[in-house]
Amino acid sequence: MMSQEQNDLITRTGPGTAAGKVLRRYWQPAALAEELVSSRPVVPVTLLGERLVLFRDDDGELGLIARHCPHRGADMCFGRLEDNGLRCPFHGWHFDRTGQCVEQPAEPEGSRMHENVRTVSYPVIEKNGIIFAYLGAGDPPPFPAFDCFEAPESHVFAFKGLWECNWLQALEVGIDPAHASFLHRFLQDEDPNEGYGKQFRDRAAGTDIPMTQVLREYPRPDINVEETDYGLRIISLRHLADGRTHVRVTNQVFPEAICIPMSNEMTITQWHVPVDDGNCYWYSMFTSFGKPVDKALMREQRLKEHRLPDYAPLKNRSNNYGYDPEEQKDRTYTGMGLDINVHDQWAVESMGRIQDRREEHLGKSDAAIIRYRRMLRSAIEAAGKDDAASMPMAVDAARAAAITGPVAVDAIADAGQDWLETYVAADQARRAACAWANAR
Ligand code: FES
Numbered sequence: 001m002m003s004q005e006q007n008d009l010i011t012r013t014g015p016g017t018a019a020g021k022v023l024r025r026y027w028q029p030a031a032l033a034e035e036l037v038s039s040r041p042v043v044p045v046t047l048l049g050e051r052l053v054l055f056r057d058d059d060g061e062l063g064l065i066a067r068h069c070p071h072r073g074a075d076m077c078f079g080r081l082e083d084n085g086l087r088c089p090f091h092g093w094h095f096d097r098t099g100q101c102v103e104q105p106a107e108p109e110g111s112r113m114h115e116n117v118r119t120v121s122y123p124v125i126e127k128n129g130i131i132f133a134y135l136g137a138g139d140p141p142p143f144p145a146f147d148c149f150e151a152p153e154s155h156v157f158a159f160k161g162l163w164e165c166n167w168l169q170a171l172e173v174g175i176d177p178a179h180a181s182f183l184h185r186f187l188q189d190e191d192p193n194e195g196y197g198k199q200f201r202d203r204a205a206g207t208d209i210p211m212t213q214v215l216r217e218y219p220r221p222d223i224n225v226e227e228t229d230y231g232l233r234i235i236s237l238r239h240l241a242d243g244r245t246h247v248r249v250t251n252q253v254f255p256e257a258i259c260i261p262m263s264n265e266m267t268i269t270q271w272h273v274p275v276d277d278g279n280c281y282w283y284s285m286f287t288s289f290g291k292p293v294d295k296a297l298m299r300e301q302r303l304k305e306h307r308l309p310d311y312a313p314l315k316n317r318s319n320n321y322g323y324d325p326e327e328q329k330d331r332t333y334t335g336m337g338l339d340i341n342v343h344d345q346w347a348v349e350s351m352g353r354i355q356d357r358r359e360e361h362l363g364k365s366d367a368a369i370i371r372y373r374r375m376l377r378s379a380i381e382a383a384g385k386d387d388a389a390s391m392p393m394a395v396d397a398a399r400a401a402a403i404t405g406p407v408a409v410d411a412i413a414d415a416g417q418d419w420l421e422t423y424v425a426a427d428q429a430r431r432a433a434c435a436w437a438n439a440r
């Protein structure tokens with residue numbers, strides 16, 4: 001149990017907050033690249049409570065500047081995209097992508113006032129379908145050599161969705177291995193051959209058992225949590241009745257991502273990014289170790305469940321997440337359909353905008369959440385002292401290049417077989433058979 005102050009400390013991320021200072025030390029997903037595919041590539045972005053506008057200029061370069069014009073505050077999202085920058089429609093002040101004001105056409109001829117006017121501007125970079133922004137002080141850190149960044153563009157599909165809750169409770173559902181046995185329980189198994197692009201619809205690795213059956217019949221995993229150079233490795237063991245052990249390896253990637261297996265072919269790297277303290281986006285990179293990703297199919301599956309342009313889910317609080325008590329009797333544990341994103345969304349939104357952690361009771365199954373909060377608090381302390389070197393992944397380019405994986409895999413250990421060797425071997429076999437992982 002924690003105090004209100006402690007809960008505020010780890011949940012609030014706006015400008016000037018302690019946890020916000022931690023998150024600002026890392027690249028943050030700001031938009032999907034597909035959002036800028038239009039005849040006028042300008043989109044509003046609210047990130048860590050900061051109102052910004054993202055655009056692509058005539059040179060194809062990205063800019064991320066303050067939403068409000070530094071003249072008298074008009075909304076730059078309605079700006080004219082011209083001359084490699086954005087021009088405010090109110091009085092024509094023109095900003096380049098670095099935020100420098102380059103022209104003030106209503107000021108007297110020859111005025112040099114514009115030279116002293118700059119608006120907020122942040123570095124941005126595009127990686128496999130996601131545009132990342134760096135909102136912190138100093139130079140941005142190097143990207144680690146994670147699979148989702150190293151895989152060719154053909155093997156990564158990116159998508160996002162809006163959840164109306166604080167980022168931390170959204171992240172915490174992703175490092176809670178027991179919930180999948182309940183929240184995502186299917187009371188009947190579907191045909192795993194129909195499961196492309198969906199979580200938990202494959203067979204358990206190396207078996208004919210649907211993942212849904214493993215999760216349903218073995219709800220009490222042993223959970224091992226290890227600290228790593230990128231965050232936490234979470235190993236969940238489900239001891240099957242026939243003596244074999246199902247090993248599931250998932251990860252917390254500091255500060256606010258997870259990396260988990262989705263199927264035998266694909267992993268999901270998912271960030272939970274604060275819009276403000278009461279809303280967040282999940283951004284996912286689905287990375288295939290097998291065939292190129294069928295992006296059209298995966299996008300179509302997800303667009304059926306979300307509306308544009310804000311990627312808000314169609315099932316939500318206003319329609320009870322599609323809750324159907326008849327379905328809950330004999331098809332799903334939640335009665336909210338087969339899309340597991342909706343289950344997670346209900347779980348985290350139903351806590352309230354910011355979960356009241358003064359009232360919670362953590363158990364053994366919450367081991368990774370407890371460890372994560374400890375890591376976050378020590379990073380908050382380090383950031384408070386500007387001791388970036390004590391924060392996970394605060395490393396130089398050479399060391400970042402050595403941070404690979406992370407291993408996210410499902411595997412089955414035969415009776416008597418060491419589960420550690422089993423998952424390492426399963427991961428190595430997958431990489432050995434993967435064209436792009438092998439070419440590295
Ligand atoms: S408010 Fe933008 S130019 Fe005046």
Ligand SMILES: [Fe+2]
Nearest residue numbers: 173180184344
């Ligand atoms: Fe979940």
